Amino acid sequence: MDFFDVLQKRFSVRSYKKEPVEQEKLNKILEAAQLAPTACNLQSFKIIVAKTDGRRELFKKIYHRPWFSEAPYVLGVCALTDKCWVRSDQKSYADVDAAIVMDHIILAATALGLGTCWIGAFDPEAVKEAFELEDGIEPIAFTPLGYPNENYVKRKRKPLEELVIFK
Numbered sequence: 601m602d603f604f605d606v607l608q609k610r611f612s613v614r615s616y617k618k619e620p621v622e623q624e625k626l627n628k629i630l631e632a633a634q635l636a637p638t639a640c641n642l643q644s645f646k647i648i649v650a651k652t653d654g655r656r657e658l659f660k661k662i663y664h665r666p667w668f669s670e671a672p673y674v675l676g677v678c679a680l681t682d683k684c685w686v687r688s689d690q691k692s693y694a695d696v697d698a699a700i701v702m703d704h705i706i707l708a709a710t711a712l713g714l715g716t717c718w719i720g721a722f723d724p725e726a727v728k729e730a731f732e733l734e735d736g737i738e739p740i741a742f743t744p745l746g747y748p749n750e751n752y753v754k755r756k757r758k759p760l761e762e763l764v765i766f767k
């Protein structure tokens with residue numbers, strides 16, 4: 601799929617089929633994540649790949665929407681907060697790096713015909729408990745990963761004049 605078609609086709613999928621995700625596709629998505637640029641190339645992140653089968657209650661604690669665990673997988677990107685790049689004014693780039701990684705995952709999944717939905721409103725304590733995350737591993741974003749059970753929904757965007765400042 602052409603890159604600009606991928607951008608057009610991506611949308612937040614909130615209904616998934618049970619249909620399995622091929623291992624080859626999962627590998628490609630993880631390789632796309634590996635290619636993400638990170639500040640100083642520190643790659644201070646971990647990706648959680650969790651199967652949802654038989655774990656509905658666990659996923660409900662993390663994010664309450666039933667569709668969150670409908671797809672075969674949930675993927676999460678965590679920042680290694682002690683290992684990431686920090687600018688001279690102490691601004692940490694942990695979240696920025698993790699967001700880029702998640703965007704690579706989401707766009708790669710779209711290119712492969714799979715659906716995703718950024719989840720930021722999860723319970724971080726429930727995540728730490730469920731996946732036994734050590735200190736310094738901070739979950740930043742999650743997404744289900746599976747075949748969409750709904751058609752493309754085009755959401756409104758502000759006009760470019762409102763978003764861009766030409767100087």
Ligand SMILES: Cc1cc2nc3c(=O)[nH]c(=O)nc-3n(C[C@H](O)[C@H](O)[C@H](O)COP(=O)(O)O)c2cc1C
Pocket residue numbers: 610611612613717718719720721722753755
């Ligand atoms: C950082 C971030 C956090 C988000 N968190 C959630 C969330 O917790 N739950 C949810 O249903 N959608 C979440 N979304 C999806 C947005 O609502 C969605 O991207 C936006 O409405 C635009 O729709 P589209 O993705 O279909 O283009 C999040 C998106 C981003 C980028």
